[in-house]
Amino acid sequence: SQQGEEDPQALSIQEGENATMNCSYKTSINNLQWYRQNSGRGLVHLILIRSNEREKHSGRLRVTLDTSKKSSSLLITASRAADTASYFCAPISGGSNYKLTFGKGTLLTVNP
Amino acid sequence: EAQVTQNPRYLITVTGKKLTVTCSQNMNHEYMSWYRQDPGLGLRQIYYSMNVEVTDKGDVPEGYKVSRKEKRNFPLILESPSPNQTSLYFCASSLAGRLDEQFFGPGTRLTVL
Numbered sequence: 721s722q723q724g725e726e727d728p729q730a731l732s733i734q735e736g737e738n739a740t741m742n743c744s745y746k747t748s749i750n751n752l753q754w755y756r757q758n759s760g761r762g763l764v765h766l767i768l769i770r771s772n773e774r775e776k777h778s779g780r781l782r783v784t785l786d787t788s789k790k791s792s793s794l795l796i797t798a799s800r801a802a803d804t805a806s807y808f809c810a811p812i813s814g815g816s817n818y819k820l821t822f823g824k825g826t827l828l829t830v831n832p
Numbered sequence: 833e834a835q836v837t838q839n840p841r842y843l844i845t846v847t848g849k850k851l852t853v854t855c856s857q858n859m860n861h862e863y864m865s866w867y868r869q870d871p872g873l874g875l876r877q878i879y880y881s882m883n884v885e886v887t888d889k890g891d892v893p894e895g896y897k898v899s900r901k902e903k904r905n906f907p908l909i910l911e912s913p914s915p916n917q918t919s920l921y922f923c924a925s926s927l928a929g930r931l932d933e934q935f936f937g938p939g940t941r942l943t944v945l
């Protein structure tokens with residue numbers, strides 16, 4: 721399995737601003753998933769983007785994928801205080817390796 | 833309601849006293865896994881199971897055991913807990929393996945004294 725590396729490690733913005741988080745990975749993928757974790761709680765799946773897709777939207781979330789650069793970005797528009805959480809990416813390779821690895825995440829703080 | 837449940841949610845125990853953390857899902861998922869989360873180290877996979885009676889090690893399996901006798905349950909067993917196993921533990925499941933969306937339980941905060 722491969723681990724995504726989220727950047728930045730921490731991000732602090734004001735309510736209403738946009739937040740962008742990035743994820744880099746090392747080897748080719750089948751898909752890439754983004755998750756959110758509110759403090760001390762279980763991760764919640766946000767969006768899955770397949771390797772043949774370049775952009776995907778879900779509400780205020782926009783995910784892009786650049787397989788040539790082995791990177792993805794998550795954009796949260798018009799952020800709210802409730803978006804305060806840690807965000808993790810999980811680049812998923814194909815093959816028979818069934819391990820699943822998460823990185824250390826980006827801690828987003830949205831100040832009211 | 834589709835969910836993954838874990839019990840207990842909080843546990844304080846002492847070194848060497850065997851314990852089991854239960855995990856159950858009601859979505860008929862084939863893939864289940866356990867993670868531990870520690871500050872600065874992110875989320876690390878302990879064990880996973882592709883189906884009943886099929887389990888394999890994740891990245892940090894030492895000191896843990898698992899079993900998958902039924903599709904819905906995937907207990908995590910600490911035969912002789914030690915203080916370095918103090919952590920936040922999560923169980924997760926998915927329909928068709930790691931390619932799929934993972935559903936996480938609420939977490940179990942374990943303290944080993």
